[in-house]
Amino acid sequence: DAKTTQPPSMDCAEGRAANLPCNHSTISGNEYVYWYRQIHSQGPQYIIHGLKNNETNEMASLIITEDRKSSTLILPHATLRDTAVYYCIVRASGTYKYIFGTGTRLKVLA
Amino acid sequence: DVKVTQSSRYLVKRTGEKVFLECVQDMDHENMFWYRQDPGLGLRLIYFSYDVKMKEKGDIPEGYSVSREKKERFSLILESASTNQTSMYLCASSLSSSGANVLTFGAGSRLTVL
Numbered sequence: 033d034a035k036t037t038q039p040p041s042m043d044c045a046e047g048r049a050a051n052l053p054c055n056h057s058t059i060s061g062n063e064y065v066y067w068y069r070q071i072h073s074q075g076p077q078y079i080i081h082g083l084k085n086n087e088t089n090e091m092a093s094l095i096i097t098e099d100r101k102s103s104t105l106i107l108p109h110a111t112l113r114d115t116a117v118y119y120c121i122v123r124a125s126g127t128y129k130y131i132f133g134t135g136t137r138l139k140v141l142a
Numbered sequence: 143d144v145k146v147t148q149s150s151r152y153l154v155k156r157t158g159e160k161v162f163l164e165c166v167q168d169m170d171h172e173n174m175f176w177y178r179q180d181p182g183l184g185l186r187l188i189y190f191s192y193d194v195k196m197k198e199k200g201d202i203p204e205g206y207s208v209s210r211e212k213k214e215r216f217s218l219i220l221e222s223a224s225t226n227q228t229s230m231y232l233c234a235s236s237l238s239s240s241g242a243n244v245l246t247f248g249a250g251s252r253l254t255v256l
Contacts, residue, residue: 064242066244066245068245073230073250073252074249074250075146075232075234075247075248075249075250076185076232076245076247077247078244078245078246081242081244083242119184119185125239125240125241125242126239126240127239128173128175128190128192128198128239129187130175130187130245132177132184132185132186133184134182134183134184135184
């Protein structure tokens, strides 16, 4: 199972783009990359996922390197409400195991 | 949107009590999961279920059991609660295991065992 490595914490100024990196150097070809976030004392919230191509939705963009060994979650205009712990997860299609690390604690500063 | 509802947000129990944590999802998902979350340890999978009456152990099943009698409901049972089971418990569900299936989480149940 691929594991992920994320920096423990990051700060970002309000209104600026927040770029959260994730290393998943042992990822396999059929493993998806997912991003979730968890605001204090709530359940994790799904943000975005991808397999090979970059993805964008109303919340964020996901950039996956060509070799798939790392990815970056981009929150284009961070707000104070984006302060949370962000988890990068990999999971293989056909398996039940979503491997959570300890995430990155993002603090958006006014 | 899929909704995953956990019956209790906060519980306080005594050592040795039997504890039931209930979880219900409303979108006919095949898979349901129980995680616990502790500071510095991230989310750890306790049990999951891929169908009614079917269950598989996760990474830390000791001290827990589960029940899935109906597709929408997945219960976590602590037969005899201990203080080291004080934690945040998170239930989740997903449509299936094929393709890019997204986990949807409930709000969590914070259990304190005295």
